[in-house]
Amino acid sequence: MTTPLLSVRGLVKHFPIKGGVFGKQKGAVKAVNDVSFDVMPSETLGLVGESGCGKSTTGRLVLRLIEATAGEVTFDGENVFQLGAGDLRRMRRRMQIVFQDPFSSLNPRMTVDAIVREGLTIHKLAEGGEADKRVKQLLEEVGLRPEYARRFPHEFSGGQRQRIGIARALAVEPKFIVCDEPVSALDVSVQAQVINLLQDLQRDRGLAYLFIAHDLSVVEHIADRVAVMYLGRIVELAKSEDLYREPLMPYTQALLSAVPVPQPSAKRSRIVLTGDVPSPANLPPGCVFHPRCHHPAKDAACTAIIPPLEEKAPGHLVACIKQTPTTVTWEQQQAAGGTKRPERYLPVLATT
Amino acid sequence: MAHDSTAGPLLSVEDLRTFFYTEAGVARAVDGVSFQIGRGETVGLVGESGCGKSVTAFSLIRLIRPPGRIEPGSRIVFDGRDLATLSESEMRKVRGELIGFVFQEPMTALNPVFTVGDQIAEVVRVHHGGSKQEAWVRAVKMLETVGIPSPEQRAHEYPHQLSGGMRQRVVIAMALVLNPALVIADEPTTALDVTIQAQILELLKDLQQKFGTSILLITHDLGVVAETASRVIVMYGGEVVEEATVEELFKKAHHPYTEGLLNAMPQVGEAKERLNTIPGTVPPPTAWPKGCRFRDRCPYSWDRCEAEHPPLYSIGEGHVSRCHLAEEPQRRAHPHKPIVEQIADEGGFARGSQKGERDVAAERAAVSARVGSSDKGKGIS
Numbered sequence A: 001m002t003t004p005l006l007s008v009r010g011l012v013k014h015f016p017i018k019g020g021v022f023g024k025q026k027g028a029v030k031a032v033n034d035v036s037f038d039v040m041p042s043e044t045l046g047l048v049g050e051s052g053c054g055k056s057t058t059g060r061l062v063l064r065l066i067e068a069t070a071g072e073v074t075f076d077g078e079n080v081f082q083l084g085a086g087d088l089r090r091m092r093r094r095m096q097i098v099f100q101d102p103f104s105s106l107n108p109r110m111t112v113d114a115i116v117r118e119g120l121t122i123h124k125l126a127e128g129g130e131a132d133k134r135v136k137q138l139l140e141e142v143g144l145r146p147e148y149a150r151r152f153p154h155e156f157s158g159g160q161r162q163r164i165g166i167a168r169a170l171a172v173e174p175k176f177i178v179c180d181e182p183v184s185a186l187d188v189s190v191q192a193q194v195i196n197l198l199q200d201l202q203r204d205r206g207l208a209y210l211f212i213a214h215d216l217s218v219v220e221h222i223a224d225r226v227a228v229m230y231l232g233r234i235v236e237l238a239k240s241e242d243l244y245r246e247p248l249m250p251y252t253q254a255l256l257s258a259v260p261v262p263q264p265s266a267k268r269s270r271i272v273l274t275g276d277v278p279s280p281a282n283l284p285p286g287c288v289f290h291p292r293c294h295h296p297a298k299d300a301a302c303t304a305i306i307p308p309l310e311e312k313a314p315g316h317l318v319a320c321i322k323q324t325p326t327t328v329t330w331e332q333q334q335a336a337g338g339t340k341r342p343e344r345y346l347p348v349l350a351t352t
Numbered sequence B: 001m002a003h004d005s006t007a008g009p010l011l012s013v014e015d016l017r018t019f020f021y022t023e024a025g026v027a028r029a030v031d032g033v034s035f036q037i038g039r040g041e042t043v044g045l046v047g048e049s050g051c052g053k054s055v056t057a058f059s060l061i062r063l064i065r066p067p068g069r070i071e072p073g074s075r076i077v078f079d080g081r082d083l084a085t086l087s088e089s090e091m092r093k094v095r096g097e098l099i100g101f102v103f104q105e106p107m108t109a110l111n112p113v114f115t116v117g118d119q120i121a122e123v124v125r126v127h128h129g130g131s132k133q134e135a136w137v138r139a140v141k142m143l144e145t146v147g148i149p150s151p152e153q154r155a156h157e158y159p160h161q162l163s164g165g166m167r168q169r170v171v172i173a174m175a176l177v178l179n180p181a182l183v184i185a186d187e188p189t190t191a192l193d194v195t196i197q198a199q200i201l202e203l204l205k206d207l208q209q210k211f212g213t214s215i216l217l218i219t220h221d222l223g224v225v226a227e228t229a230s231r232v233i234v235m236y237g238g239e240v241v242e243e244a245t246v247e248e249l250f251k252k253a254h255h256p257y258t259e260g261l262l263n264a265m266p267q268v269g270e271a272k273e274r275l276n277t278i279p280g281t282v283p284p285p286t287a288w289p290k291g292c293r294f295r296d297r298c299p300y301s302w303d304r305c306e307a308e309h310p311p312l313y314s315i316g317e318g319h320v321s322r323c324h325l326a327e328e329p330q331r332r333a334h335p336h337k338p339i340v341e342q343i344a345d346e347g348g349f350a351r352g353s354q355k356g357e358r359d360v361a362a363e364r365a366a367v368s369a370r371v372g373s374s375d376k377g378k379g380i381s
Helices: A055-062 A085-092 A112-122 A128-141 A146-150 A158-170 A188-205 A216-222 A240-245 A250-258 A300-304 A330-335 B053-060 B088-097 B116-128 B132-145 B164-176 B194-211 B222-228 B246-251 B256-264 B303-307 B329-333 B339-346 B360-374
Strands: A006-019 A024-039 A044-048 A070-075 A095-098 A176-180 A208-213 A225-230 A233-239 A310-313 A316-318 B011-022 B025-037 B042-046 B068-070 B075-078 B099-102 B182-186 B214-219 B231-236 B239-245 B313-316 B319-321
Touching: A006 A055, A024 A044, A024 A055, A024 A208, A024 A233, A044 A055, A044 A216, A055 A070, A055 A095, A055 A176, A055 A208, A085 A095, A095 A158, A112 A128, A112 A146, A112 A158, A128 A146, A128 A158, A158 A188, A188 A208, A188 A216, A188 B256, A208 A216, A216 A240, A225 A240, A225 A250, A233 A240, A233 A250, A250 B194, B011 B053, B025 B053, B025 B239, B042 B053, B042 B222, B053 B182, B053 B214, B088 B099, B088 B116, B099 B164, B116 B132, B116 B164, B132 B164, B164 B182, B164 B194, B194 B214, B194 B222, B214 B222, B222 B246, B231 B246, B231 B256, B239 B246, B239 B256
Parallel strands: A044 A208, A044 A225, A095 A176, A176 A208, B042 B214, B042 B231, B099 B182, B182 B214
Antiparallel strands: A006 A024, A006 A070, A225 A233, A233 A316, A310 A316, B011 B025, B011 B068, B011 B075, B231 B239, B239 B319, B313 B319
16 A cells, blocks of 8 residues: 555635624634545546536635644645745745636736746756756747747646646646646647646656546546535545446435437436535535435435445445444434435446 | 418528628628428428538528628528518517527526516517517417426526526527427537436427427537427538438438538447547638538548539438549548648647638638627517
């Protein structure tokens, strides 16, 4: 067993809601609640979920771009949340981010050369002619012409800008990159180019990715393991092929069945979730998914017990007390008002 | 509403050309597009950004503002009437009453300072007159039809109080309240999450069955098309490049662009080592390449593709494709590196799949033309 490159334990982020004349705190948006996961060296962990589920916040917390309310993040043996400003800056050399929007994440007043060079200068990795050479190499590596270095971001298409963003992240030779919806804003043909590029770079440089996306088919393609988030919690975490072959959490089942398949003849049973995602400022008690859940054994226990993320099959973690096996005993469930025994429920076997 | 006959297609577009006269040159965003939509039919219009699908949609209801213009000779025959020749006031009656429109971004399609009930009721009153009371009742009923829970209360709420999915339901209610014969839905689910998207697509299908509405569904998501449309039109470079029934298109795509789009999509349950890509990007509409517009990015192109602009060849029953492969099918057996990649190689790339050197001015023109064409059509009722 190799040691994880990144280890996240009990991560919590609550954004205060202020109101009234004196700006007193009225409540909190509970964006991330008790999230734990590991990322191995050279691994891609996919983080999927719908908008507002806390996946992007998680990515930013890990890099300490925003400060966590509670929890612990260990990167390469160091506790990220306890680093001072100088140490944190040094740490950031090894962990980088590629943003979703290739239009707002590049400074329009900087040339491509300046954008890619900035990290080299800040971290004193290269200067002068040496830096010129590095910038040229990086641009070539991401499939851009070195002559483009003197141009400004607005002169490029969306896919090319995303390549610039990737070159900027690579400049400081990180081991780990948070990819926050890096292809969501791109057309399908360009999206494929960028995904292939990310995979090539991973192979060549041994990078680890936390790949955040809402597109399940993209994540299946790129990720080794996938974590599904709903309302600030990880509700399922498994190897990619296991998760897509046999989703166990009712939410994941619904999510997968909702993906439109480009095969007109494919007849599938679709689970259409009713209603909307509840507000993260006012989380449902117990299992956060219970108001929309379609598990046949759903009962009062689901509204009372917060389901632990537990192993249902080897390496397949699921947060559901009604999906067998579970460590929450039948007696405990009955004590919480449960009337229906847990059972294995698999409405979506094989998604194609 | 005079739906005079049931004979013939509901909408027949003939040689539609919409050009934008920009400083950087004439952007031929829609360049000779023809297609038909039958009564009660759902037609998917697909393509990547910059291929002209949204401009086509806005042209159908004549929401093109200067520097854009629908060129003379374009015909948009709706229920026997050529919309291209109508006056602006006649056209205003067509919008909403005969053709409804569902926009991509529900928040910008709704007015933030009026309640959703008022906004739907206003559509009714503007077109049909009548009392405020009657219009309000109709609005509430429509909200119920599109599946909004407790519609009486919701009608009194403002757009920002609703979730994205609920807002899109309101926009659909607004588009359908006058029971138009055709609804144009421009990326209606792109801004929505996948579970909400499933709800909206189901809703559109239900409403279509209930009211017999024809739908023109514009999307870049081939999965959405496969599940909702019966016929598909693929656009590239301002032209229709392929049209077929949905089954035929997904089974036997003919045009290399369609083939490329289908292959580039990662699919759930289908593990592939590497995704196929379409190298390069859509060329700027101010400078479509001569001959075949897809030639530079195509793995089959040969000299004929540069010399001769391909017509729409008939491939089978209701299946047309704008590709010379129709006449020389043997060439499909010998794919080669697309021209953009050859140029890239000569430029000395470590990793290819970039387009070749292109004039920056032309690139800028493309961007400004897109910007210019993307905010027309805001503010219709």
